[in-house]
Amino acid sequence: METLRNKLNTLKLTLFTKKVLLALVDIPLGQVRSYAQIATIVGQPGAARAVGSVCKNNPFPVTIPCHRVVPSKFLSTHSRQDIGNYSCVGGVKKKIALLLKEGVKVVD
DNA sequence: CAACACAAAGTAG
DNA sequence: CTACTTTGTGTTG
Numbered sequence: 001m002e003t004l005r006n007k008l009n010t011l012k013l014t015l016f017t018k019k020v021l022l023a024l025v026d027i028p029l030g031q032v033r034s035y036a037q038i039a040t041i042v043g044q045p046g047a048a049r050a051v052g053s054v055c056k057n058n059p060f061p062v063t064i065p066c067h068r069v070v071p072s073k074f075l076s077t078h079s080r081q082d083i084g085n086y087s088c089v090g091g092v093k094k095k096i097a098l099l100l101k102e103g104v105k106v107v108d
Numbered sequence: 109c110a111a112c113a114c115a116a117a118g119t120a121g
Numbered sequence: 122c123t124a125c126t127t128t129g130t131g132t133t134g
Contacts, residue, residue, distance in 0.1 A: 014131080017132070039114085049113090050112090053130095053132045073114090
């Protein structure tokens with residue numbers, strides 16, 4: 001069967017990218033992960049910025065819940081201004097809306 | 109080679 | 122102690 005993992009293997013993606021994307025899919029509903037956390041999961045702690053690059057180049061806009069990825073600061077503040085960025089359609093505004101819809105508290 | 113959707117440590121006050 | 126600056130990291134253009 002064509003799992004997402006299989007598709008990722010088909011595409012011309014680097015190992016790091018593939019791991020990151022898989023980690024994003026693994027994020028439970030209503031939960032958020034920081035870029036640093038993802039970086040650590042894929043085995044490259046400190047490469048948070050690289051993770052951001054991957055999300056930005058995200059090959060599957062809907063399949064990959066890149067909106068659940070936020071800066072580590074957000075984990076502490078939950079502030080809307082520390083939500084980070086979002087390249088997909090709708091921008092940061094849409095990102096916030098999605099998170100709220102999924103049950104993630106976002107302070108104004 | 110330079111830029112980027114970040115993070116953590118170091119320096120200055 | 123808080124605030125700003127610098128370095129690390131991997132992908133993409």
